[in-house]
Amino acid sequence: MEGGAGYPAPAADAPLVVFDFDHTLYDGDSGSHLFAWLIKRNPLRLLMALLLTPLLGPLVAMLPTRRYGISGYVWIASFGMRGAQEFNRWIDRYVVTHEASIRARLLPHALEVFAGHRRAGDRVVVATGAPPELARAILAFVAHEDVPVVGTLVGPKLGAITAKRHCHNVEKMRMLAELGYADIAVAYSDSTADLPLLKAARSPVVVNPKPKRVALFHEVLPAGTPILNWGCHDRGGQPLD
Known part of the structure; x- marks a missing residue:
């Protein structure tokens, strides 16, 4: 029996493998690219973003308040949209009209590792802070x-779209567990925000971390945890041969 795209359908007890998306499979922050495009399309949204960045920028930069800052930018980018369906239609339009640049950001080695797990019959899941429709479309x-x-x-919310539940940090773990993705064999991520995910996995793998975070990963994750670079030139980790 085969799964999608000719891959074998994973057994219920197959190893669970979780991939982050941004800076793991995709070189960059896919959500930020989407929201920047939506904001720049409308002069009023652009002005509002510029005026509120002194408030929202520091919120995004700090882990405890990041979801509030991101929600603010999402609200600005989606002002006038009536619901999630309309928001998803704009996501699909963005992906179709930016296919070449998006394809260029997909990391070939990361995709080969991803496909390798699927060929092996593993249960593969993507867990991302981006809207799920965006990751699916890419x-x-x-x-x-x-x-x-x-x-x-x-x-x-208030005439726009906001994040109701941010798939981030410990909340990402809760969302995975609620969907039955609890016993994690392997996890791949670039971010210290995903330390709960990496620590929960029997075999954590750090990919494309910020250079200044490499020492922290060495400190808090098990000895021998791979810390790799899969092609993000401005990121740390052991480069590909």
């Missing part, structure tokens, strides 16, 4: 649209 370019994606849930 993965469709490389025939992985059937992979489950757990991402930030959005909904209408």
Whole structure:
């Protein structure tokens, strides 16, 4: 029996492998690229973003308040949208009209590792802070649209769309567990925000970390944890041969 794109359908007890998306499979922050495009399309949204960045920027920069800052930018980018369905249609439009640049940001080695787990029959899940529709649409370019994606849930608020549940840090773990993804064999991520995920995995793998975070990963993760660079030139980790 085969799964999507010719991959074998994983057994219920197959090893669970969780991939982060941004800076792991994709070189950059996919959500920021989407929201920047939405904001720049409208002069009023752009002005509002410029005026509020002194407030929202520091919130995004700090882990405890990041979700509030991101929600603010999402609200600005989606002002006038009536619901998640309309928001998802704009995501699909963005992905289709930016196919070339998005494809260029998908990391070939990361995708080969991703496909290797699927060929092995592992249960592969993407868990991302980005809207799930965005990750799904991008993965469709490389025939992985059937992979489950757990991402930030959005909904209408005050005339726009905001993050209702941010798939980030410990909340990412809660969202995975609620969907039955609890016993994690392997986890791949670039971010210290995903330390709960990496610590929960029997075999954590750090990919494309910020150079200044490498020492922290060495300190808090088990000895011998791979810390690799899969092609993000401005990131740390052991480079590909």
